[in-house]
Amino acid sequence: PLQQAASKGHVGVAEVLLKAGARLDSKNLVGKTPEDTASGKDVPFNYSAAERNRILKGRKMILELFARKTVVVPPRDKVGLTGGEVQTASCTVRVPPGAVTMETDITCKVINPTDVILPLNVGEMLVSDIIELGPQGMTFHKPVTVQLQYISTSAGGAWEPVMWVTEDKSLWRELKTADKTKDKIGVHVDNFSIFAVISRPKQDQFTVFTEECDCTLTSSTHPDVQITFPEQSVQTETVVKMQVQEVSKEDIEEVKAVDHFIHGVIGASPLVNLETMSDTTVQFNKPVTVQVPHPQHYMNVQHYGPTKLRVMSCEEDTENWNDVTDSANIRVTEQLVEFEVSHFTRYIVIVIEDKYDDPEELGPVLLSLCRWLRHRVVQFILLQREDNPNVLVIECVPTANADERHTSLKKEGYRGPLPSDYVGLFEGQVVQIHLQGNLSFLDGRMERSLTFHSQKKNRLQTQVFATKREGQEGSEGKGQVMFLGVPRVEIRGKKRREALKLKASVEQLQQPSCNDQQDPKPLCDLPIEVPYQVAETPPKPSGAEAGVSSHGTGRLPMTGVSVYFDFVKEKVSTHWQDLASHLGFDSSDISNIEDRNRDGKSRCRDLLWEWQKREGGAATIGVLIKALSNARLKSVVDGLKDRYPETAIWQMDTPPQQATNR
Numbered sequence: 001p002l003q004q005a006a007s008k009g010h011v012g013v014a015e016v017l018l019k020a021g022a023r024l025d026s027k028n029l030v031g032k033t034p035e036d037t038a039s040g041k042d043v044p045f046n047y048s049a050a051e052r053n054r055i056l057k058g059r060k061m062i063l064e065l066f067a068r069k070t071v072v073v074p075p076r077d078k079v080g081l082t083g084g085e086v087q088t089a090s091c092t093v094r095v096p097p098g099a100v101t102m103e104t105d106i107t108c109k110v111i112n113p114t115d116v117i118l119p120l121n122v123g124e125m126l127v128s129d130i131i132e133l134g135p136q137g138m139t140f141h142k143p144v145t146v147q148l149q150y151i152s153t154s155a156g157g158a159w160e161p162v163m164w165v166t167e168d169k170s171l172w173r174e175l176k177t178a179d180k181t182k183d184k185i186g187v188h189v190d191n192f193s194i195f196a197v198i199s200r201p202k203q204d205q206f207t208v209f210t211e212e213c214d215c216t217l218t219s220s221t222h223p224d225v226q227i228t229f230p231e232q233s234v235q236t237e238t239v240v241k242m243q244v245q246e247v248s249k250e251d252i253e254e255v256k257a258v259d260h261f262i263h264g265v266i267g268a269s270p271l272v273n274l275e276t277m278s279d280t281t282v283q284f285n286k287p288v289t290v291q292v293p294h295p296q297h298y299m300n301v302q303h304y305g306p307t308k309l310r311v312m313s314c315e316e317d318t319e320n321w322n323d324v325t326d327s328a329n330i331r332v333t334e335q336l337v338e339f340e341v342s343h344f345t346r347y348i349v350i351v352i353e354d355k356y357d358d359p360e361e362l363g364p365v366l367l368s369l370c371r372w373l374r375h376r377v378v379q380f381i382l383l384q385r386e387d388n389p390n391v392l393v394i395e396c397v398p399t400a401n402a403d404e405r406h407t408s409l410k411k412e413g414y415r416g417p418l419p420s421d422y423v424g425l426f427e428g429q430v431v432q433i434h435l436q437g438n439l440s441f442l443d444g445r446m447e448r449s450l451t452f453h454s455q456k457k458n459r460l461q462t463q464v465f466a467t468k469r470e471g472q473e474g475s476e477g478k479g480q481v482m483f484l485g486v487p488r489v490e491i492r493g494k495k496r497r498e499a500l501k502l503k504a505s506v507e508q509l510q511q512p513s514c515n516d517q518q519d520p521k522p523l524c525d526l527p528i529e530v531p532y533q534v535a536e537t538p539p540k541p542s543g544a545e546a547g548v549s550s551h552g553t554g555r556l557p558m559t560g561v562s563v564y565f566d567f568v569k570e571k572v573s574t575h576w577q578d579l580a581s582h583l584g585f586d587s588s589d590i591s592n593i594e595d596r597n598r599d600g601k602s603r604c605r606d607l608l609w610e611w612q613k614r615e616g617g618a619a620t621i622g623v624l625i626k627a628l629s630n631a632r633l634k635s636v637v638d639g640l641k642d643r644y645p646e647t648a649i650w651q652m653d654t655p656p657q658q659a660t661n662r
Contacts, residue, residue: 478529
């Protein structure tokens with residue numbers, strides 16, 4: 001249905017479908033997404049010229065709807081004593097009979113990844129929408145099933161999906177999986193919060209019993225990786241987790257090409273992460289043997305000079321790799337390496353050229369390698385609509401797909417420079433986007449941001465305008481779009497989690513704390529030019545309303561469009577979020593307005609004043625009426641015309657299919 005609405009330019013239908021959870025990444029029989037369809041300019045020849053213009057105009061407005069998908073009011077449905085099911089394209093919620101004692105609204109909202117912090121480790125990836133379910137703060141009388149759709153990244157069973165949950169958008173915990181298919185995963189919960197599906201290297205779990213003789217645990221994904229517990233090595237029954245991360249020959253060669261620290265590395269075993277399910281570090285009564293494939297056999301590499309084989313470990317909550325070879329009692333064959341450990345953490349075996357004299361020299365080598373394993377090579381694409389160069393699209397795509405995606409966007413009616421230089425990003429890394437020159441975004445700010453996730457569509461669609469140069473009225477906007485990578489923030493381990501609880505907001509968490517705070521790192525830049533546009537002049541209000549004052553309210557005097565604010569806030573009230581999305585406010589703006597006001601009317605009033613402050617002279621009654629119409633608030637538009645006849649001139653072009661009563 002969303003494809004058909006996009007094809008025929010039915011804006012109202014598209015908006016209803018989006019609010020019902022229709023997915024933008026769905027594809028039709030020829031592989032086109034709804035966004036691809038709305039970007040097209042082909043209209044069947046049997047349509048009249050007027051109908052053709054309506055369709056093309058509708059498609060442009062639908063593209064704007066798609067760009068604002070993250071701030072659309074979340075779908076909601078009611079469940080009562082008999083329970084029920086709420087389903088969107090991203091998630092399904094099943095409420096059993098007796099879980100609630102009264103009729104309850106269940107809401108499902110897709111959150112922008114930039115609004116949360118995901119502490120992704122090596123090999124972990126976001127593979128679903130981030131879903132906020134409501135109502136929050138309510139405890140169900142029976143467990144409720146939450147099922148999320150995810151993108152499968154499994155390669156021969158080496159990866160697995162798990163569901164994470166957070167209450168504060170930064171501190172996450174894993175939930176026990178209740179059911180799982182190739183593209184859906186379900187959990188049971190007693191209350192709602194924010195959920196996401198993470199793909200990670202498969203984790204094996206075993207129980208070691210005190211009375212057992214030698215007990216050998218084998219990785220399900222790398223059979224050459226084994227852990228052997230001798231008899232009476234543990235005092236109590238112990239649950240062990242083992243996770244094996246692939247390290248390829250190509251990984252080694254690629255990082256050697258860009259980092260001098262790792263030039264002497266010949267090969268490496270898989271990275272083995274071992275944990276015991278305990279609040280404290282478990283020390284074994286007897287050494288436990290870890291077996292891994294020999295790095296040169298594992299990577300099939302030959303070296304004809306002197307070499308060293310080293311065992312390296314890294315403790316939890318740190319990036320400090322230490323050479324533990326001398327205490328590991330190594331046993332080496334052509335194909336395998338065995339070493340002994342007294343507790344569990346992360347381990348890797350490497351073969352290096354015999355030129356490192358100081359064991360501390362190897363720490364930076366492993367640090368570089370592990371950071372590279374989190375690294376993805378990408379390019380940025382920056383293009384503008386040919387028919388409206390103020391509309392800007394920015395995408396962050398893997399290098400292998402950049403040229404193809406750039407060509408595809410140009411065929412859809414975009415123009416602009418070639419993709420950026422190659423840059424490296426971590427999974428979940430935040431990228432700041434800055435404007436340089438006489439340019440600004442729609443809200444007057446000079447900065448935007450997006451968060452990179454390799455399995456998601458990293459896209460930002462916004463509007464950019466030329467600002468006045470001193471002494472150069474009406475000059476076009478010229479400058480650069482700068483991309484900067486925000487340093488990765490580690491949020492793992494008990495001590496780190498406790499420290500982060502003191503943080504006041506996600507924005508504070510985006511920067512490392514204390515004295516080691518780092519600035520964003522410049523990645524690349526791309527050129528941009530936009531024409532200068534004169535802002536729309538608002539009509540002068542008539543009648544006694546023009547003289548109304550806001551003395552004592554802390555606001556500016558009510559002149560121009562602000563004359564109509566009191567009427568609008570009374571009529572819009574609880575539908576203020578619909579209006580906000582059509583006035584260009586994003587999810588974080590809407591959340592801020594909601595938090596600082598007590599009810600719908602005060603939130604709507606705050607929204608209108610904030611909009612006027614942002615837009616200045618461009619905040620006109622014409623723009624407001626268009627936003628009300630697009631938000632399907634026809635009764636408010638009609639009420640304005642009845643009370644303020646002068647507004648009728650702005651209502652002549654209201655598309656009838658967007659005006660439905662509320």
